Amino acid sequence: MSTLATLPPRGAAFDFTISARKLTSEYLQGFQAGIAWMESSAPIAEVEAIADFYEHTRAGQSHEEATHYQDADRFLHLLASMHAQGHSRRFVIEVGSEVRAEFIRDYGPQFLTWDLPGRVFTMTALDSFDDGLATAVWQAIRG
Amino acid sequence: MRQNSMTPEWEIDDFAKTWLLQHADGFRSGTLWLATKPPKTEVYEVAKIYRDLHDGGFSGTDSAYYDATHVPGFLDYLKGSPYEREVFDGVAEMADINTRQGTNFPAWPKEAFGVGFDDSFMLGFANACYVAVKMR
Numbered sequence: 001m002s003t004l005a006t007l008p009p010r011g012a013a014f015d016f017t018i019s020a021r022k023l024t025s026e027y028l029q030g031f032q033a034g035i036a037w038m039e040s041s042a043p044i045a046e047v048e049a050i051a052d053f054y055e056h057t058r059a060g061q062s063h064e065e066a067t068h069y070q071d072a073d074r075f076l077h078l079l080a081s082m083h084a085q086g087h088s089r090r091f092v093i094e095v096g097s098e099v100r101a102e103f104i105r106d107y108g109p110q111f112l113t114w115d116l117p118g119r120v121f122t123m124t125a126l127d128s129f130d131d132g133l134a135t136a137v138w139q140a141i142r143g
Numbered sequence: 144m145r146q147n148s149m150t151p152e153w154e155i156d157d158f159a160k161t162w163l164l165q166h167a168d169g170f171r172s173g174t175l176w177l178a179t180k181p182p183k184t185e186v187y188e189v190a191k192i193y194r195d196l197h198d199g200g201f202s203g204t205d206s207a208y209y210d211a212t213h214v215p216g217f218l219d220y221l222k223g224s225p226y227e228r229e230v231f232d233g234v235a236e237m238a239d240i241n242t243r244q245g246t247n248f249p250a251w252p253k254e255a256f257g258v259g260f261d262d263s264f265m266l267g268f269a270n271a272c273y274v275a276v277k278m279r
Contacts, residue, residue, distance in 0.1 A: 013182060031167055136166075
């Protein structure tokens with residue numbers, strides 16, 4: 001990952017690679033999906049929870065690179081809106097106990113006590129769509 | 144909190160909506176600029192604007208001033224648009240401010256331009272650079 005602290009040599013052109021184009025495009029899609037969601041009478045509790053997600057995962061925060069398992073039943077409106085907007089592929093609902101079982105199998109018994117809700121979906125700031133969505137919501141809340 | 148039919152609804156006001164749409168416009172414009180193969184150094188410098196001001200900066204209502212000689216292509220790209228930056232003499236300007244206020248702030252760059260915390264389009268533009276640099 002590049003950092004802003006290290007400047008590249010002078011003269012070189014910025015190569016806006018296909019992957020970077022895809023990521024910026026996804027970010028903008030997320031940003032716009034966030035605006036559309038907020039325009040659709042989203043519940044305040046959900047909006048605030050997404051803004052909190054941004055606060056905890058923005059650059060430099062301790063959870064920046066973590067995947068967050070969200071309680072699907074707390075975000076019914078968001079999930080409905082994202083599905084209606086054609087982003088269902090990004091918001092897949094999984095069974096919490098099955099996710100926990102996979103973690104125990106793959107990473108060990110320390111996940112036995114992991115308290116996951118019954119139905120979950122993931123969000124992560126490393127996903128540019130999620131990042132764009134959360135940024136739009138945070139900006140709107142910030143006013 | 145469980146939601147139900149009594150859950151209060153978020154009402155996005157016109158100000159916030161305008162802000163977000165301008166940010167998105169700026170972001171789109173930023174990606175178009177990135178596609179012109181600008182100098183890497185300029186992209187990094189513009190990305191810093193987002194880093195500095197995305198949360199309003201130190202005070203929450205900061206303006207930041209940058210060296211125009213570091214981003215000539217960026218400033219050219221904005222020329223003629225409503226978002227064109229005015230380049231001014233940052234040394235003379237700060238000397239004037241210090242004289243009037245009795246302060247001793249360090250000078251801005253000789254050829255300076257400013258961006259404010261409320262300049263949503265420009266923050267969106269810089270955000271595109273930030274995302275492109277951070278995630279590629």
